[in-house]
Amino acid sequence: MQYSRDDENLSLTRFESMLKTNDILFFDSNEFENIIHYYLEHGKIALSKRAIKLGLEQHPSSINLRLFQVEILVIENKFTEADELLDQLHNLEPTNEEVFIQKANVLSKQDEHQKAIDTLLIAIEMSNTPEDDADLYALVGMEYLFIDKFDKALVFFKKCLESDTSDYSALHNIIYCYDFLNLNEEAIDYLNKFLDINPYSEVAWHQLGRQYFAINDLAKANAAFDFAIISDDTFVGAYIEKGKVLEKLKKYEEAIENYKITLVLDDPTSFALLRIGQCYSKLGQDDLAVQFFKKTIDEDVLLDKGWIAITKFYMKRLDYQSALDYIKRAVNIDSDNVIYWKLYATVNKRLNFLEEAEQGYKRTLELGNYELDTWLNRTDILVTLGEHQAAIFNLLQATEFYPENAEIEYRLAGLYFMVHQPEEGRFHLKNATRLNIDYSFIISELFPQLKDRPLVKAIISEGKKSSN
Structure with a gap:
């Protein structure tokens, strides 16, 4: 039975009203499941437990409500109790795949990842619904990631994506495995085949561009990011990556244009502001460069690259006093940043402030440089x-x-x-x-x-x- 958002809201309103008044209202088991699921998603564990208790009082034979009980026990690290309850449920419904999924979850939480995999494979054998298979394949893939078996994880994430081509988290995980295994060419082949079937997948184009960038094929990387933007002209990540390619090609004006588009599409990011500043610096447009470096540190005072960029900007122009002003501010914000202290020492040395420079080098060594x-x-x-x-x-x-x-x-x-x-x-x-x-x-x-x-x-x- 499918519930709309209005049905869910009505059930929640009735349930919370019941808790306030202590009246006993009847809910069918599906309503209880939706209520519990809502509370679990929002981290309201106490209310989840209350709903499970009341639900089981009204529907004592509901396996699904018992499975929610298992979820709570896992959250509370009560693995033995969770195991015992799952054994009971397995005796009642030996072909219920959800029991095996929860059993695998309990094993995974106890770092028994190979046993979790074996249990999930049993659930896959029992499954009759392809859409559920995709989720199960993804769970097996994640378990293989936990034990660093990237080649096996790759197999299952691919199966997941074959079952559900819109599962972009599976696509990301596939590329993550290829990256870890240093298989850029294989990743490119896989993405090209995927795009033959899904030519408007902006995520796949974006990932393909990143792979070409990794092997320094900048022309193909640029083209891939263009296709990502054609597929979704609000895709901020594609504009950022295209900007990085254009920078490498020394096309700084075009890079700036792409970075600036991201400032319009979304809240400004310190990364985009920093890159714009670096591009203006390469173009010799110092006033604009420093303007964007200042915007970078205003946007994110904890971004060390921003403080380093503005300090080095002034050092390059031999304005050591301005460089010192900024690196002092940086050191005050993060006194454990070794790069800040090394710059602090260098700038003070250039200004012939030797005692301060010596303290800077000493602190740099203390921090492990x-x-x-x-x-x-x-x-x-x-x-x-x-x-x-x-x-x-x-x-x-x-x-x-x-x-x-x-x-x-x-x-x-x-x-x-x-x-x-x-x-x-x-x-x-x-x-x-x-x-x-x-x-x-x-x-x-x-x-x-x-x-x-x-x-x-x-x-x-x-x-x-x-x-x-």
């Missing part, structure tokens, strides 16, 4: 600030990540000579010249007071002879 240039930049600033012991400690930490590195060894040599530990200085300088004599300029650049010392000159001279 162990790139060589981070260690070296911090060291060089500490040397300039006369913090020789701190610089040595910094480099000794760096050697754990970069053992036998000439740039580190020359700096350690110079620092040990500066703190009057000539034996350590000699050891590291000999090591440095052995590793790479070409970096010997580091001594005269960072430690000019050492370059004329006879011991230093002798070790470097010997290193040059050895390298010839």
Whole structure:
């Protein structure tokens, strides 16, 4: 028996009225099912349980109401009770496929995914309705995804889509599996065959465009996104992807047009605003570029790419004070963002704010950025600030990540000579010249007071002879 939306609303109104007045009203089992389904969909578990209880009082033999009871037990992680109830229902109706579906759900929640698959396959054998088969195939596909069997998941998502060609979630899952398996060409073949039968599927055209983009066939990607837009001229995702293709083709004005269409079709996204800003920057239209970068961070203050873009924009134009203003704001919003701190350090270094730059590099390292240039930049600033012991400690930490590195060894040599530990200085300088004599300029650049010392000159001279 089919119920319209009005029927459902009437049933809900009557049911909630009954709860308020404590009057006992009669509902048929289908009405109870619709009421329970509504409450479950809206996360109203207490009301679902109340409806199940009252429903079973009026319809004690209803299998479907008992199955809703199982759903509640699963939600509450009462798997043993759910299992016991399902066993009872199976004894009553051994060919009820819904019992097997719920049994599979219970198994899945307990990470028994292979058993869940086996149970769902029994439900598929029992099924008499092709439209239900599509849902069952999708459930099997999801279980295979849980255990990383993407090739098997692919088989069942394809069966799902064959049973219901409008199931775009199945199509997305098929492409997800192909992507994970790095099978772009196979994905392209599959999508082209699908489009032969469903030529106006905007989702399939969109996915095809993404596959061509992945293999850098930009002309075909562009054409696919055009067909997606022809199929649905309000498809925001297709305009975004087409914009990305046009950017790669260096057609920045056309890319901007496509991104701007998305701003009209839907609420502005920080991604589209950022891309427009980047395109204007490539075109040398700085005023418009910065305008859109500012709109990006206004739209989403947590989008790190927006803050990074506007900071780098000013850095490129040597406006380091403006760059510093923005990266300071970014650091205040997210003090654990390693890219922000590295930019903060770089900008302060350019402005010769050395103590702030050193703090930036230090925080970058604390957050786990162990790139060589981070260690070296911090060291060089500490040397300039006369913090020789701190610089040595910094480099000794760096050697754990970069053992036998000439740039580190020359700096350690110079620092040990500066703190009057000539034996350590000699050891590291000999090591440095052995590793790479070409970096010997580091001594005269960072430690000019050492370059004329006879011991230093002798070790470097010997290193040059050895390298010839």
